Amino acid sequence: MAIRVAFLGLGVMGYPMAGHLLSAGYEVTVYNRTTAKAQAWVEQYGGTYRETPAEAAKGADFVMSCVGNDDDLHQVCLGDNGAFSGMAEGAVFVDHTTVSAEVTRELHAVAAEKGIGFLDAPVSGGQAGAENGVLTVMVGGDQPAYDRAEPVMNVYARQIKLLGGSGSGQLTKMVNQICIAGLVQGLSEGIHFAKHAGLNVEDVIGVISKGAAQSWQMENRYKTMVAGEYDHGFAVDWMRKDLGICLDEARKNGASLPVTAAVDQFYGEVQKAGGRRWDTSSLLARLELSEKD
Ligand code: NAP
Numbered sequence: 269m270a271i272r273v274a275f276l277g278l279g280v281m282g283y284p285m286a287g288h289l290l291s292a293g294y295e296v297t298v299y300n301r302t303t304a305k306a307q308a309w310v311e312q313y314g315g316t317y318r319e320t321p322a323e324a325a326k327g328a329d330f331v332m333s334c335v336g337n338d339d340d341l342h343q344v345c346l347g348d349n350g351a352f353s354g355m356a357e358g359a360v361f362v363d364h365t366t367v368s369a370e371v372t373r374e375l376h377a378v379a380a381e382k383g384i385g386f387l388d389a390p391v392s393g394g395q396a397g398a399e400n401g402v403l404t405v406m407v408g409g410d411q412p413a414y415d416r417a418e419p420v421m422n423v424y425a426r427q428i429k430l431l432g433g434s435g436s437g438q439l440t441k442m443v444n445q446i447c448i449a450g451l452v453q454g455l456s457e458g459i460h461f462a463k464h465a466g467l468n469v470e471d472v473i474g475v476i477s478k479g480a481a482q483s484w485q486m487e488n489r490y491k492t493m494v495a496g497e498y499d500h501g502f503a504v505d506w507m508r509k510d511l512g513i514c515l516d517e518a519r520k521n522g523a524s525l526p527v528t529a530a531v532d533q534f535y536g537e538v539q540k541a542g543g544r545r546w547d548t549s550s551l552l553a554r555l556e557l558s559e560k561d
Pocket residue numbers: 277278279280281282300301302305334335336337339340341343344364365366367391392393394395501502503506
């Protein structure tokens with residue numbers, strides 16, 4: 269009998285991830301809060317959709333989710349008609365949303381009481397990574413649940429690793445976002461400076477991207493940044509959510525994150541300038557806008 273997988277949340281990330289599962293031969297049932305998107309998904313890929321998380325999760329061996337924030341995940345798991353009420357003992361819930369370690373540990377504990385496995389499994393790689401099935405998945409939870417779920421996640425991942433107990437996946441994602449925040453600000457300042465210095469930015473990046481300043485952001489974003497195009501991926505609103513999670517966690521564990529805190533404020537200014545849905549490389553726009561004031 270085919271392995272049954274439910275997927276909750278067909279957004280930018282979830283829609284193609286669920287598609288990969290169906291293409292790989294799993295029996296897939298989807299749920300999306302806005303039903304029209306679930307209907308569109310079924311028309312495109314096949315499979316079935318249900319009107320509530322509980323109905324979608326009923327009889328599933330694995331339930332995957334990719335929704336918005338802590339409250340959204342809580343609602344999808346434990347709210348009215350939440351997935352946990354539909355899941356059978358022995359099933360595994362895999363959450364791909366970026367949320368706090370706190371809500372993850374709470375849901376892991378509730379799931380354990382019901383005999384359900386719960387893995388926090390946030391992803392990195394963006395929309396392109398989801399569409400091409402090459403995401404990086406950072407997992408926290410129990411080894412037996414991980415061993416069962418790993419082949420399922422593998423359908424849309426290039427790299428998967430269990431990093432420790434419940435919450436470890438989310439903590440690793442926080443490290444990822446902390447590393448990106450300062451790096452994007454540095455790249456923005458470099459491009460901004462190069463323009464002021466009267467240099468040819470194309471030539472400058474061509475040279476320095478072969479040296480120690482090289483980064484994924486530099487290789488993949490500098491052209492669109494110079495062109496003032498900020499619609500190439502992860503939105504500023506989502507980044508602020510993520511940096512807020514990092515800063516909250518740092519207050520608890522005592523880590524010092526001065527650059528992350530400053531960049532969080534900078535993104536706040538981008539939001540105020542109308543850039544809530546711009547991508548995260550729009551820190552350059554903030555520097556340029558401040559010159560016009
Ligand atoms: P998105 O396009 O905005 O999609 C969010 C999905 O969650 C939608 O299907 C939405 O349903 C659903 N949802 C939100 N709140 C809900 C609720 N209370 N109950 C039920 N469903 C709810 O977001 P995304 O870009 O796919 O991102 C999803 C998660 O992945 C976020 O945590 C984000 O930080 C993380 N992430 C995103 C990227 C990226 O590049 N986009 C990369 C890595 C990680 P509706 O259709 O009804 O609105």
